[in-house]
Amino acid sequence: MSEPYDGAWSSPPQNLSLSDNEIHIWRANLDLPAVLISPFGQTLSTDEWQRAQRFHFERDRRRFIAGRSILRTILSRYLALAPSQIEFCYGPHGKPSLADTCSEQSLCFNLSHSADLALYAVTRDRQIGVDIEQMRRVEAEQLAQRFFSPREYAVINALPPERQQTAFFQLWTCKEAALKATGKGIAGLDQVEASLGVEKPTQLIRLNGDSLSLDSWSIQQLTPAPGYVASLAAEGHDLKVSYLSFLNRYE
Numbered sequence: 001m002s003e004p005y006d007g008a009w010s011s012p013p014q015n016l017s018l019s020d021n022e023i024h025i026w027r028a029n030l031d032l033p034a035v036l037i038s039p040f041g042q043t044l045s046t047d048e049w050q051r052a053q054r055f056h057f058e059r060d061r062r063r064f065i066a067g068r069s070i071l072r073t074i075l076s077r078y079l080a081l082a083p084s085q086i087e088f089c090y091g092p093h094g095k096p097s098l099a100d101t102c103s104e105q106s107l108c109f110n111l112s113h114s115a116d117l118a119l120y121a122v123t124r125d126r127q128i129g130v131d132i133e134q135m136r137r138v139e140a141e142q143l144a145q146r147f148f149s150p151r152e153y154a155v156i157n158a159l160p161p162e163r164q165q166t167a168f169f170q171l172w173t174c175k176e177a178a179l180k181a182t183g184k185g186i187a188g189l190d191q192v193e194a195s196l197g198v199e200k201p202t203q204l205i206r207l208n209g210d211s212l213s214l215d216s217w218s219i220q221q222l223t224p225a226p227g228y229v230a231s232l233a234a235e236g237h238d239l240k241v242s243y244l245s246f247l248n249r250y251e
């Protein structure tokens with residue numbers, strides 16, 4: 001993993017295999033055609049249905065149903081289970097993982113969604129996190145001062161204003177992807193620090209409050225579609241990432 005990825009997303013091969021140093025990252029459109037919502041939605045568990053019913057807006061409800069059913073469909077391709085048979089359990093801060101009832105305990109995953117686009121990262125035996133944000137106008141310099149470390153803020157602040165927006169989202173997604181990998185989520189925001197790649201690739205330099213050796217974690221930055229920025233964080237180095245498309249609207 002090195003340079004930011006803005007290349008093609010391929011259709012998955014018929015026989016999907018995932019070796020130990022591999023990561024599959026899937027891109028999916030959450031605005032599924034109406035005809036697919038009902039069959040996809042039938043794969044959800046009771047608690048997922050209950051969550052779906054709590055959304056105020058119909059569009060958010062549909063996107064949640066799509067997000068969870070696509071997650072189940074993707075995972076079922078690696079497991080000897082139907083999408084509806086997959087059971088999840090949740091960490092102390094809400095990170096979903098496969099429950100003990102699933103056949104392949106080594107499979108690790110994380111997902112992120114923003115507007116109509118979702119990313120799903122799948123790997124084996126390593127902590128993994130992904131974060132996607134649809135770019136929008138924000139007060140980048142002020143937000144960086146409030147939420148980033150002094151070193152990170154200095155990087156954003158030194159950029160010309162037209163670069164600050166993208167740089168803010170790159171750094172934000174990088175930090176959030178790392179926090180999602182550990183399962184802490186936003187609660188660990190002050191315990192993670194990254195160097196934003198200008199001439200060198202973006203790197204994690206601190207996580208859980210501890211300094212990191214350069215090869216202990218990998219960061220891959222992505223432009224998954226025009227107007228979106230995303231980051232993938234994974235334990236380890238020399239990892240091979242494949243970019244797969246689940247229903248192909250963005251090509």
Ligand SMILES: CC(C)(COP(=O)(O)OP(=O)(O)OC[C@H]1O[C@@H](n2cnc3c(N)ncnc32)[C@H](O)[C@@H]1OP(=O)(O)O)[C@@H](O)C(=O)NCCC(=O)NCCS
Binds near residue numbers: 096112131181
């Ligand atoms: C996880 C978190 C960073 C997500 O931020 P976000 O940008 O709004 O959302 P994203 O789209 O990137 O990610 C959401 C997905 O991440 C996963 N997720 C939820 N909590 C997670 C966590 N702690 N770590 C990693 N992944 C998590 C879920 O799959 C969720 O999607 P889904 O529920 O629709 O399937 C944020 O919600 C958070 O910090 N949550 C923790 C809150 C907490 O501490 N709760 C304690 C009581 S449960």
